Amino acid sequence: MYRLPMKAVIQTDKLTKDYGAGRGVFALDLEVMQGEIFGFLGPNGSGKTTTMRVLLGLIKATSGTASVLSVSLEQSLSVRGRIGYLAGDFGLYPKLTGHHLLKYFAQISGGNMTRVEELKEVFAADLDTPVRELSSGNRQKIGLIQAMMGSPELLILDEPITGLDPLVQSRFHQLLLQEKKDGHTVFLSSHTLSEVERVADKVGILRQGRLVVVDSLENLRSVALQSLEIDFITLPSLAVFKALPEIKDISLDGSLMRLTFSGSPDSIIKALSHYQIRTLHSKETDLENVFLRYYAGDEK
Amino acid sequence: MTKAIFQMEIVMRRRLVILAALGIFLTIILEGALFPSIGHVLGSVNVSKGVANLLGGADWATLKGWFKVEVFAITAPFVVAGIAITAAATTIAGEEEDRILALVLASPVPRKTLVLAKAYAVICLTVFLTFITWLSLLLGTAIAGGGLSALKLAAQSLHLGFLGLALGMLALAVSAFSGQKSIAAGVASVIAILMYLINGFAPVLSAISWMKYFSFFYYYTASDPLSTGVNWGYIFVLAGCAVFFIVVACWGFQRRDLRG
Numbered sequence: 001m002y003r004l005p006m007k008a009v010i011q012t013d014k015l016t017k018d019y020g021a022g023r024g025v026f027a028l029d030l031e032v033m034q035g036e037i038f039g040f041l042g043p044n045g046s047g048k049t050t051t052m053r054v055l056l057g058l059i060k061a062t063s064g065t066a067s068v069l070s071v072s073l074e075q076s077l078s079v080r081g082r083i084g085y086l087a088g089d090f091g092l093y094p095k096l097t098g099h100h101l102l103k104y105f106a107q108i109s110g111g112n113m114t115r116v117e118e119l120k121e122v123f124a125a126d127l128d129t130p131v132r133e134l135s136s137g138n139r140q141k142i143g144l145i146q147a148m149m150g151s152p153e154l155l156i157l158d159e160p161i162t163g164l165d166p167l168v169q170s171r172f173h174q175l176l177l178q179e180k181k182d183g184h185t186v187f188l189s190s191h192t193l194s195e196v197e198r199v200a201d202k203v204g205i206l207r208q209g210r211l212v213v214v215d216s217l218e219n220l221r222s223v224a225l226q227s228l229e230i231d232f233i234t235l236p237s238l239a240v241f242k243a244l245p246e247i248k249d250i251s252l253d254g255s256l257m258r259l260t261f262s263g264s265p266d267s268i269i270k271a272l273s274h275y276q277i278r279t280l281h282s283k284e285t286d287l288e289n290v291f292l293r294y295y296a297g298d299e300k
Numbered sequence: 301m302t303k304a305i306f307q308m309e310i311v312m313r314r315r316l317v318i319l320a321a322l323g324i325f326l327t328i329i330l331e332g333a334l335f336p337s338i339g340h341v342l343g344s345v346n347v348s349k350g351v352a353n354l355l356g357g358a359d360w361a362t363l364k365g366w367f368k369v370e371v372f373a374i375t376a377p378f379v380v381a382g383i384a385i386t387a388a389a390t391t392i393a394g395e396e397e398d399r400i401l402a403l404v405l406a407s408p409v410p411r412k413t414l415v416l417a418k419a420y421a422v423i424c425l426t427v428f429l430t431f432i433t434w435l436s437l438l439l440g441t442a443i444a445g446g447g448l449s450a451l452k453l454a455a456q457s458l459h460l461g462f463l464g465l466a467l468g469m470l471a472l473a474v475s476a477f478s479g480q481k482s483i484a485a486g487v488a489s490v491i492a493i494l495m496y497l498i499n500g501f502a503p504v505l506s507a508i509s510w511m512k513y514f515s516f517f518y519y520y521t522a523s524d525p526l527s528t529g530v531n532w533g534y535i536f537v538l539a540g541c542a543v544f545f546i547v548v549a550c551w552g553f554q555r556r557d558l559r560g
Contacts, residue, residue: 058557
């Protein structure tokens with residue numbers, strides 16, 4: 001089947017927003033392709049929200065250029081109706097109900113409310129109570145419906161699962177995967193890896209305003225350290241395992257061997273096949289260590 | 301889009317404005333009812349020229365003087381201007397501080413459109429308060445025994461409305477520039493009080509007499525609209541200032557980063 005070539009929905013070139021004293025984002029080169037779920041990761045204050053606000057024209061870049069939906073930031077007003085946005089820390093008119101608010105946002109964005117009922121059911125949202133009487137989780141649901149109700153081509157979501165219970169989080173992630181199937185693009189920020197790991201195709205990690213890595217989850221997983229804990233019946237030779245290049249760290253305590261490795265476990269499994277083993281525990285491949293490594297600044 | 305923003309603004313401010321309108325109405329009706337029994341007694345009280353200027357002439361003996369002192373000197377301008385300042389200060393900076401504006405401006409809403417829609421809403425609320433003031437004066441005059449023409453009352457009310465608009469739009473400009481509600485309301489309120497004092501003392505303090513032209517209150521009272529009718533030149537000055545502040549608000553808001 002012929003597939004249309006993917007085009008960049010978000011593209012930045014040396015994009016900088018300098019607040020002084022090292023705060024802001026600096027020389028950001030980013031490309032988010034159509035139909036992609038891009039996870040934008042970083043600790044609090046790393047510049048994720050600043051980047052999103054620059055892309056939406058809420059704040060102005062100090063230098064560099066960017067385009068959203070193939071339109072430069074200077075002209076981006078014309079495409080904002082095709083973008084759904086959820087701010088990380090947003091407010092809503094407290095006296096109004098969710099229905100009233102969503103109607104207002106549909107009016108000003110020129111969009112429609114056709115998906116409101118569907119999204120209301122998915123999120124189990126209360127749209128009939130004034131916002132001031134709702135819990136933070138229920139307000140977050142209104143924010144998400146507001147962002148998604150017009151089926152926008154691009155979703156920019158800043159910490160979208162804040163305050164949501166695990167069931168609603170799961171439903172939300174299913175929705176994001178559906179958005180992707182429909183060819184829509186999602187630019188999602190988070191400071192927790194587990195969320196991004198569930199849905200993202202590609203991850204960018206931001207630290208102190210600088211992009212330290214952009215890669216696919218597959219590639220990041222391939223360099224992620226994994227752990228094995230093996231209880232031997234016949235004692236192994238530590239030297240044999242130490243000679244394997246994939247192994248990064250190894251210890252033997254009586255019959256119990258603990259090791260960490262990166263890449264394929266193939267050579268380790270082959271080496272283990274020469275010994276009798278009582279138990280073997282493998283820690284699930286997890287990007288947490290990669291993530292923490294970049295957060296901490298150890299990019300070795 | 302403009303209509304939706306305008307309507308939202310009206311919805312958010314309607315309770316405040318209705319309460320203010322009720323306050324003005326009750327005050328003026330009460331003043332009208334009190335005049336026949338108190339006006340003539342107070343009319344003989346002598347006050348200094350400076351105080352008399354601050355009190356709109358301090359002539360309690362006639363219904364015209366009574367309304368000038370009791371309604372148009374302090375109560376009405378500070379209620380109308382106060383509501384206009386509060387609404388205008390809250391409209392951009394308040395929503396920005398409450399983190400509502402980021403969602404609104406992420407929509408295809410030009411900043412200029414947003415400022416104009418909100419300015420239009422503040423103008424309509426001010427016009428409504430001015431109209432209620434005029435209606436209340438008609439009723440108050442009837443209760444007090446009559447003697448003031450509806451047109452002259454309308455003239456003074458018109459000057460009142462434009463005074464409110466000029467100060468309200470000043471607050472809007474500061475709100476759009478600063479993004480801080482307290483600064484917008486504070487700056488506009490302090491300027492309003494200074495203008496009021498300058499206009500009151502300028503006639504008796506020659507050193508500051510030239511400053512009266514910088515006071516909106518001068519254009520509100522100097523031509524004595526309750527006696528002479530509308531002074532279109534002065535209305536033009538107040539309207540011109542209001543338009544200037546709206547232009548400044550648009551310009552300032554378009555050029556700055558959204559806070560928060």
